[in-house]
Amino acid sequence: MKRIAVLTSGGDAPGMNAAIRSVVRVAAAHGVETMGVQQGYAGLIAGAFTPMTVRSVGGIIGMGGTVLGSARCPEFRTEQGRRQAIAQMQAHGIEGLVVIGGGGSQTGNLMLHRMGFPVAGVASTIDNDLYGFDQTLGVDTALNTALESLDRIRSTASSHHRAFLVEVMGRDCGYLALMTAIAGGAEQVVVPEVETNPDEVARELRQAYERGKSHAIVVVAEGARYNAERMAAHFREHLDQLGFELRVTVLGHVQRGGTPTAFDRMLGTLSGAMAVELLLSGRYGYIAGWLAGKVQALPLEEVVGHKRELDPKVLQLAEVLAQ
Numbered sequence: 001m002k003r004i005a006v007l008t009s010g011g012d013a014p015g016m017n018a019a020i021r022s023v024v025r026v027a028a029a030h031g032v033e034t035m036g037v038q039q040g041y042a043g044l045i046a047g048a049f050t051p052m053t054v055r056s057v058g059g060i061i062g063m064g065g066t067v068l069g070s071a072r073c074p075e076f077r078t079e080q081g082r083r084q085a086i087a088q089m090q091a092h093g094i095e096g097l098v099v100i101g102g103g104g105s106q107t108g109n110l111m112l113h114r115m116g117f118p119v120a121g122v123a124s125t126i127d128n129d130l131y132g133f134d135q136t137l138g139v140d141t142a143l144n145t146a147l148e149s150l151d152r153i154r155s156t157a158s159s160h161h162r163a164f165l166v167e168v169m170g171r172d173c174g175y176l177a178l179m180t181a182i183a184g185g186a187e188q189v190v191v192p193e194v195e196t197n198p199d200e201v202a203r204e205l206r207q208a209y210e211r212g213k214s215h216a217i218v219v220v221a222e223g224a225r226y227n228a229e230r231m232a233a234h235f236r237e238h239l240d241q242l243g244f245e246l247r248v249t250v251l252g253h254v255q256r257g258g259t260p261t262a263f264d265r266m267l268g269t270l271s272g273a274m275a276v277e278l279l280l281s282g283r284y285g286y287i288a289g290w291l292a293g294k295v296q297a298l299p300l301e302e303v304v305g306h307k308r309e310l311d312p313k314v315l316q317l318a319e320v321l322a323q
């Protein structure tokens, strides 16, 4: 291979820039040129390619977001869109592609692989919903950001006898919410994987109040049936019985931003390097990510289309701890 391309797709995640930098520099060390694709699959279809050099990726390792931009691209879901993307790469002499992104992006990547184009992936999403890996790129930073917010909320909550519903991201996966709740010492956690009755949550809050707690924090995953807004609407009808004043905080995109942690910089760097090495050694259709204490490659066929489950023991532990 003489020329490869790299793109970031789906939701941006802290650490993506470390992965881009690593792809460019490891490829260059092998005498391979890297083209950066602007705006994910949309840029691939449009042929929006820019040559990247070891110098052009200088100074980006500590930056949040992605210097290549990211987008959602419905056209790539069609066979015609993907054919056009392959034609663009061939026209520009691109012989391999690294896709940095989450489940949707890696599904698209697998489609390219099945069409015979050489691809590699980097497991990257703050949702941690990719099957097969322990932790995806961006999760560590997002978790620490959510935790910092939770700590701040707690100090104001206890001064005013307030209950807070704090909504964290994660799409249909409760991982980020569960870990934020455990690490932040929340009173309750509501995740999409477990059917939650809001009356039950209200009862627990009331009991916490009667036990003398000066505040209560419920971490709610955005994908739960009762997200923070719906839960609050339900509570407001029974507010007099709650014991606490109620406030809602949706952390939203705050969790995506910020400088990546040391772990995410290291993970992005090692995963990007592995993705290039996979391509250059002819092992196509693999994705690099964090598994069992190191960066490992799994076949996209094994990762895509499976649902990642929450560890039931950790869920149980969250309940035990919230006394």
Ligand code: ATP
Residues within 6 Å of the ligand: 009, 010, 011, 012, 041, 071, 072, 073, 074, 075, 076, 077, 078, 101, 102, 103, 104, 105, 106, 107, 108, 109, 111, 124, 125, 126, 127, 171
């Ligand atoms: P995150 O979970 O962090 O938001 P993601 O990669 O899962 O990241 P998606 O919005 O699901 O984000 O997907 C990103 C892009 O991947 C889509 O806009 C689309 O271009 C492509 N994609 C998603 N699903 C498919 C599919 N089934 N076939 C082909 N391409 C797909």
